[in-house]
Amino acid sequence: MEKRVDVFSRKEAAKYLGVCVTTLDRLDIPHTRVRHRVFYKQSVLNKWFDTQPETKGSGKHEQD
Secondary structure, eight states, rough: OOOOOEEEEHHHHHHHHHHHHHHHHHHHOEEEEEEEEEEEEHHHHHHHHHTTTTOOOOOOOOOO
């Protein structure tokens, strides 16, 4: 069976977004659950990411 590249497991989705799995679980991102497994569509992750407000950051690494 060939794996679909546009569907991610929890671990793959977390890596794609650059967060840990625990953080991913806390985010309100639509997903599909098949028994005990959770899957995320890449298009849904992209849409969710694009709708998040941009923040300026903590200022620690910004140049004055």
